[in-house]
Amino acid sequence: MSELQKDLTIPIIARVEGEGALHLKIHEGKISQLELSIYEPPRLFEKFLEGRAPNEVIDAVARICGICPVAYQMSAVQAIEHIFEMPVTPWVHDMRRLFYCGEWMESHGLHIHMLAAPDFLRYPSVLAMAKDHPDIVKRGMHLHGLGLMLMALLGKRSVHPVGACVGGFYAAPKISAVQEVLAQFKKSLPLAQELVLWSASLPMAKVTQEFTSVCLRHPEEYPMNEGRIVSDRGLDIDISEFDHYLKESQVPYSTALQCHLQGKSYLVGPLARLNVNHHLLPPAVQDILKQGNITFPSQNMFHSVIARSVEIYYAMIEAIRIMENYVYTTTPHTPMTPRAGVGFGCTEAPRGLLWHRYEFNDDGLVASSRIVPPTSQNQARIEEDLWHALMTYGLDNSDDDLRFHSEMVIRNYDPCISCSTHFLQLKVDRT
Amino acid sequence: MSKIAVIGVGSPFADDHIAYDVIQLLQKKSLPSMSIHYYDRPGWYLLEYMHDFETVHLIDAIVSGKPIGTLHRYDDIDYFQIQKILLSSHNFGLAETLLLGQTLNQLPKTLVIHGIEISVDHNDEEMLKKACVALVERIKQEIL
Numbered sequence: 001m002s003e004l005q006k007d008l009t010i011p012i013i014a015r016v017e018g019e020g021a022l023h024l025k026i027h028e029g030k031i032s033q034l035e036l037s038i039y040e041p042p043r044l045f046e047k048f049l050e051g052r053a054p055n056e057v058i059d060a061v062a063r064i065c066g067i068c069p070v071a072y073q074m075s076a077v078q079a080i081e082h083i084f085e086m087p088v089t090p091w092v093h094d095m096r097r098l099f100y101c102g103e104w105m106e107s108h109g110l111h112i113h114m115l116a117a118p119d120f121l122r123y124p125s126v127l128a129m130a131k132d133h134p135d136i137v138k139r140g141m142h143l144h145g146l147g148l149m150l151m152a153l154l155g156k157r158s159v160h161p162v163g164a165c166v167g168g169f170y171a172a173p174k175i176s177a178v179q180e181v182l183a184q185f186k187k188s189l190p191l192a193q194e195l196v197l198w199s200a201s202l203p204m205a206k207v208t209q210e211f212t213s214v215c216l217r218h219p220e221e222y223p224m225n226e227g228r229i230v231s232d233r234g235l236d237i238d239i240s241e242f243d244h245y246l247k248e249s250q251v252p253y254s255t256a257l258q259c260h261l262q263g264k265s266y267l268v269g270p271l272a273r274l275n276v277n278h279h280l281l282p283p284a285v286q287d288i289l290k291q292g293n294i295t296f297p298s299q300n301m302f303h304s305v306i307a308r309s310v311e312i313y314y315a316m317i318e319a320i321r322i323m324e325n326y327v328y329t330t331t332p333h334t335p336m337t338p339r340a341g342v343g344f345g346c347t348e349a350p351r352g353l354l355w356h357r358y359e360f361n362d363d364g365l366v367a368s369s370r371i372v373p374p375t376s377q378n379q380a381r382i383e384e385d386l387w388h389a390l391m392t393y394g395l396d397n398s399d400d401d402l403r404f405h406s407e408m409v410i411r412n413y414d415p416c417i418s419c420s421t422h423f424l425q426l427k428v429d430r431t
Numbered sequence: 432m433s434k435i436a437v438i439g440v441g442s443p444f445a446d447d448h449i450a451y452d453v454i455q456l457l458q459k460k461s462l463p464s465m466s467i468h469y470y471d472r473p474g475w476y477l478l479e480y481m482h483d484f485e486t487v488h489l490i491d492a493i494v495s496g497k498p499i500g501t502l503h504r505y506d507d508i509d510y511f512q513i514q515k516i517l518l519s520s521h522n523f524g525l526a527e528t529l530l531l532g533q534t535l536n537q538l539p540k541t542l543v544i545h546g547i548e549i550s551v552d553h554n555d556e557e558m559l560k561k562a563c564v565a566l567v568e569r570i571k572q573e574i575l
Contacts, residue, residue: 066472114475114523127527130534138535145476159442159471 005029006430008399020415022386022406023253025429026395033429034390036383036410038256049358049369054080054166054338057358057366062160064371065416067110070103070151071349072371073164074225075356079345080166083360084336091329092168093225095154098322099164100224100347101315102150105143106158107350108270108308108315111414112199113140116305119408120202136198139191143312146188149181150319168333175328182323185316192313193288199309200292208299209388211381212261213272214246216348222280222314223273225347232276232297235261239346242355248372256376265380268352269413270307271298285314301385304412338364349374351414375415382413433466435574436484436539440470440477440491440525446554449547450490452563457570465574474523478532486541488570491525493546499555500562502569503546508533545570 008024025033045064049057061076062069074096081088088096113136114126123129130137148158153173155161163169214235216227229245230236237245248257260266275297281289289295294306338360345356352374361367389409390402397405437457439450454469470480481487493503505511511526525544532538547562 110474127531127534130531134535137531138537141475141479145479148476157471 006399008402008429020254022410023429024390024402024406027430029395031387031390031395034383034387035251035253036379036386038254038379046369046371049366052366053364054084054336054360057369058164058166059162061356061371062162064373066159067107067416068103068349068351068354069160070099070155070164071347071354072356073161074100074347075345075349075354075371076358077164077166077345078225078347079343079356079358080360081336082343082345083341083358084166084339084343086167086334086336089168089334091172091327092333094322094325095169095172095332096164096225097221098150098319099154101319101322102147102153102158104147104224104315104350105312105319106147106151107414108312109140109144109147111350112195112305112308112312113137113144115411115414116308117202119411120204120305139195142188143191143195146181146184146316149184153177153181165333166336170333172329172332173326175326178323178326182320182326185320185323189316189320192309192316196288196294196306196309196313197292199306200294202305204300204302204305206300207302207389207392209301209385211299211301211384212264212266213275213297214261214266214268214377215273215276215353216346217276218280220280222277222318223348227346229346229353230276231261231266232272239355240344242344242346242372243357246355246372246377248376254379256379257372258380259372259377260380265384266377267301267381268374268377269304270311270350270352271301271304272352273348274298274307274310281310281314282317284317285310288313301389301409301412304414308414340364351375351378351416353377373416375413378413378415382410382415385409385413433464434485435464435488436466436468436481436486437488437490437570437574438468438470438477438480440473440489442471443469446549446551447492449492449549449559449563452560453490453547453566453570456563456567460567460571462571462575475528475531477525477528478535478537481532481539481542482537484539487539487543488574489525489542489544490566490570491544491546492549494549494551497548499548499550500558501548502562502566503544503548504569505544505546506542508538508542508544543573 006026020038023035057076058073061072064072118125118129151158151161154169155163213232216223217230218227229239246259246261248259251258278296340360340362342359347354354374355372357370359367386409393405439454441447441450443451451469457467508529545566
């Protein structure tokens, strides 16, 4: 076999949420085929939801993902309230935002320290990294834990939370419980500042690519629970128009659907959010960016790890702001009157845009549902990035080096394959 | 606060529910000498939960091929085998967490891991109930 022609397969991609594989075919020194294969069986959640009552949906969708259950609950609740024409009270708006801050911190904290940092610092795993960098790992664990604390405050438990319902929450947290969490957040804020500066100091390639960033945009706040779907290239649509512009399609080698914007791949997630919304960050976050000489927008995909760190710091500041203004209420949710109709929900999961569409029948039960998770939206972008990154890296590198580099590129997106249906086996064919 | 904790970990549902059941039984008894906690799949954050205690008795379900309901007891984490490759945080189980705690020097002075053998295919619930009661008695005897 010529050195310029080979097939390389990564049979299981490590340190990602779920299971997938990469098949790379190199012919005469060029990539002739590159397939990111998500081979976990379809989970059929959309079908499970048919016939379910509104609040059953909220509990059921939390089971789609162990890492981002809040996102699934928030997109679903928005869609259902859209159908039932329910207003969102200011208290509920703030509590949903607080709930989401917890999930961003929990998910980003885990990904940065357990999954991504070993790549940048050249360790095979967090276990190996912990020997030389114990304080970094402890910091990750602590920030992750603060996120869990917030999720449990409103969700009653951090794993598959059950506190959210259509109209708001089943119960309002007691003031003493909020004060306890608030004290922990205030004490730990310097850790998040350190995290931003540390992530910006990580050794990373200075490689830029052309890609379109897609996310929510809200006129007044950094997007979490609401907004219009926009891109950095002119897209500006209502969430109900998602289907007209963002098209899902099936590729034969993957159980997850891919998604394209007017025929082209696009990026969702923290880097996309910051590329579009960096001007909405509060002064404290802007100051730390200046201090670290960090600028957005960025077309360097490896800056995603910095974006996650920035969002952790932002989430802590936002959570502190909301908790400082917390008022207890005896009406934590508004009553619902189920009715037939079609509704849409779209919120910013830690990994990016999470779009839901529900149709309810006259009995107030789900007639049909559709869920488009961020990982399937990023799938085509990951393939495109791999193509570019491997060509830049050099295809004459050893299979082991190609495998490591491919996995690092993929992990950088923090793909949750379990959500998109799950991660990487690399197969390289050189001919 | 007691310096001794009994901590059950795992899902309260399906085959993994035995730690939840044991903690429920312990909480019904008057045992002021120990702090009793249950955490649903805490991942690496278990290390933070154990942080303030000198002695921790951990309870989890175990699959080793022994008969269902067999009680396991380990006081050395070297008994556990960990995966060489961390596939995802989903795969970051109790063994990996304890090894990380050892590396970070963040384990309690005394750590005992109690397990009850379960099956991933089909469990004899009566057998598991008896095993839970037996484990409660064993833990009581060890601590009191």
